[in-house]
Amino acid sequence: MKKSRLYPFERNRYFYGKLLTVRDFESEQKYFNDKRRLLNRLLYGSGVLSGMQVVAVDDKTISVEMGVAIDYIGRELVIPSPVTLKLSMIEGFTNNEYKKNVYLCIAYDEKGKEPVHSVGNSAIRNDEVSEYNRVLESYRLFINEEAPAPSSFEFVRLLENVVTIYEDPNVRITQRMPKYVNAGEVVEIKLVVEKTLQTPRIAFQYDYEAAGFTPVGNDGSRVQFAEPGDAQETEYAVSFHVKAPLKAGGKAELTVPCQAAKLTIGDSAIPLDTNAKHTIEVLDEPVANRILKDWHERTLEQAVEGAADQSICLAKISLLQMGPTYMIEKVDRVPFDEYIESTSLLQRLSQTSRASSLHKFFASAETHDLEYDAKPTLDVQYHPDRNEFDFKLGIPRPQHLYDEISTGTMEVALESIGKTGGFFFSRGKKNYVSEEIQHGLGEGQVSVVVGLEEIDRSVLGDTASTMKKVYHGQSDVFKGTEFEPDIPNVSLGTLVYPEKGTFRIGMKLQGETESSASVIAVRWWAFKSLGAAQAAVLADDPSDSGLAEAAASQQE
Secondary structure, eight states: OOOOOOOSOOOOOOOTTOOOOHHHHHHHHHHHHHHHHHHIIIIIOSEEEEEOOEEESSSSEEEEOOEEEEOTTSOEEEEOSOEEEEGGGSBTOOSSOOSSEEEEEEEEEEEEEEEEEOHHHHTTOSSOOEEEEEEEEEEEEEEESSOOOGGGSHHHHHHEEEEEEEEOSSEEEEEEEESEEETTOEEEEEEEEEEOTTSOOEEEEEEOEEEBOEEESTTTTEEEEEOOTTOOOSEEEEEEEEEOOSSOSSEEEEEEOGGGEEEEETTEEEOOOOOEEEEEEEESSOHHHHHHHHHHTOOHIIIIITTTTOOEEEEEEEEEEETTEEEEEEEEESTTOOBOOOHHHHHHHHTSHHHHHTTOOEEEEEEEEEOTTSOOEEEEEEETTTTEEEEEEEEEOOOOSEEEEEEEEEEEEGGGTTEETTEEOGGGOOEEEOOOEEOSSOSSOEEEEEEEEEEEEEEETTEEEEEEEEEOSOGGGGTTSTTOOSSOOEEEEEEEETTTTEEEEEEEEOSOOOOOOSEEEEEEEEEEEEOHHHHHHHHHSOSSHHHHHHHHHHHO
C-alpha cells in the first residue's frame, strides 16, 4: 500500500446490493491499518522493540538479527530471519571514502508477491497482464553516510537544548544541557565530541560566558578536552556543572564565544566562526510537569506527520581505510537510543529499590575548619559514573578563648622536693624542677596553668565514691574549713620553651607539711592561640588567677 495520511478515518458502509470495487476493499484495509498505526505512534513512540542486533561477521560483512521495531508513523517493521550482507552491497554505501563512520538504517517497505494472471485486464487489453496477489509488508536496509542531527529526535527536542559548536565531515562537537531547569538547581552540561577513527587527536578548550548561571567546581568557566593518545573511540563526553539562578520565571543563557575557543585537530588549529548559545527557561514548577505539558500540547501534525520520513538507525559502523579498501573496525548498536521500552517492565522496575535509585542523586559531605574570621567555603564535585555529588564545606572556627587545649598529670614523691636533677639546692631551699614535658601543641607560644590535684575517697554505708579536686593558687587559704585539703603546702610555677614545644613545672615547699600524702599530683593544662579579644576581657576580669595570668602573658 502507498503511504498516505493516516486520518481522518473512513470506513465502508455496506448495504444490500452494493457493488464492491477494488477501492472498497483497499479502504477497508486502510481503515484498520491507519487506526492501529496512529495508536502505535502516539502510545508507544518509535524505535526497536526487540532484536535487530547488528554484528560484524568479517572485515566487510555485517549480519542483522531477527527483530521488531515501530517506525516514526507507527508502522511495524519485522525482520523475520537473520540477514547477512556485504557492506558495499547495501544501498547508499559509496566507494569514494573509507575513513569514516556510516550509519545502518531501517525503513518500512512493501513488496508485491505471488504474481497471477489478471483476467479482468485481459478483457480490455490484448497483451497478457499479471498482478501481484499479495502485498508483503517488509523493510529495507540502507546506509546513511552522515550522522543525523541530535535535534531530529523527538525526545531530544523535548528534554535537551543542543547546540553545535563545530562540524565537518569527520568531526562534530555538540554541547547539551537540559531544556528546562528549576531555580537554584545544579545542572549537568555535556560536551560531546564525535569523530572518525582515523581523524587525528582532538583537543578543545574554551571559556563559556554565563548570564544567570554560576559555575560549580574548581575550574570556573573553563572547559577542556584532550583526546588520549592511545584511545580508539569515536565518541567522547566531558561533563561540567553550573548552578541555575535562584529566581524562577526568567531565562538564563550560556554562550561559547568563538574567540574564546581553541580547537586543534592533529597539529592544525581550527578557527571557529559560530557563537553557540543555550537559552534555558528557569521554572518554579517541576521540570517533569513542563515536559509533559509540551508533550500533550503537540499538534497532531507534529506528533505524526513531522517525522514521517525518518528512519531508525540500527548501528554506527566505524571504518578504517586499509590501502585502496576498508575494514570494519567497530559496530555500535542503536547509537541514538531509539528503543521502545515495555510499559509493564518499567512498572515492575519502578517498584524495586534499584529502579528508584536510578532517579536519585547521592551525596557525600565533609567539613574542615577555617580561621574564625574567614568566610565559609563550598566546593562541589559531581561524579556522573556513580550519580554522586561530593560537598566539601569549610566552616570558620568559633572565636573561642583558646583554639587548642591539652592536659595531663605529673606525680612527684614528696621526698624528692628539695632536689633538682638529683642534687640539693644550696642554702637549704626546698625546690623541685621537673624534666621537660611535651604538651603536644607543637611549637609556638602556649600558656600553661597548673594546680594541685587531690583524690577524695570516701565511704558512705556500703557505697564508695571517688572525687577529684584541683587547687589553684595558695591551698592554705582553705585551712580550717570543711574544704581543707590533705595535700602539702606547695607553690607552683612553669617554664615554657616555645621553640621546643615543651615546658617544666617547678615546686617550692612552704614550711613543714602535715599532709598524709606521700605523692604530690600536679594537674596541668596547656592553651594555644588565645583570642586577643578574650585575652583582653580576661585580663580585665581575672576571676581565675591562673587563666588571668595566662591571658596577660599572651597579651604581652
